[in-house]
Amino acid sequence: MMSEMKFTKDHEWLLINGSQATVGITEFAQEQLGDVVFVELPEVGSEYDQGDEVAVIESVKAAGEIVAPLAGTVVDVNEELADNPELVNESPLQDGWFVKIQLKDGVDLSELMTEEQYKEFTAD
Template identity: 90%
Template structure:
């Protein structure tokens, strides 16, 4: 069963078993404007929660994507190297950044449901 969750850093996670696909939300990509560059991590890299995983640059700003949970990168979205605009065009589908194998016992309690995230961004 897959479960879509959100962070206060405006990232989404599609959790399926012990794996999570990570991207930024529609709200985040709107705030950034047109994405022009994405730097992704190496497959096999391990991260603690809060570590910088990727860099994203737009016409307005540069920022980082942080690891929403601890784990190891098992796949990166190679499409973003040539088509960073996918982050704007399809942030919740084609514009994902990494897939991570989550560490055993990761705490999902800090993640928000879609309705909780909508309330968070409405504030």
């Protein structure tokens, strides 16, 4: 199955591959945050509903949370971020990912945006 990139109104991206989604924040979000200095990740095995706080991100400007874009269980976390939180700034769409989530059966992807829709959403 092909991977599919989707975006949320919370400025998160999801790389959906079958029933798994890798989650991170967008270029736009990392630019707004400024230099990321700390990331707190969840435990593998944690279960979340859509909208639950999954991770905490702190930058020189602000602290914020990463929310679960879809319901599911965390199956992997990006351990690299503990020592190198700047990866979120340097490579937000690749090396700076936060978690991988095994999606609950039947999750609704319809609220997620395509890259095109996200660009329009952030164009204002």
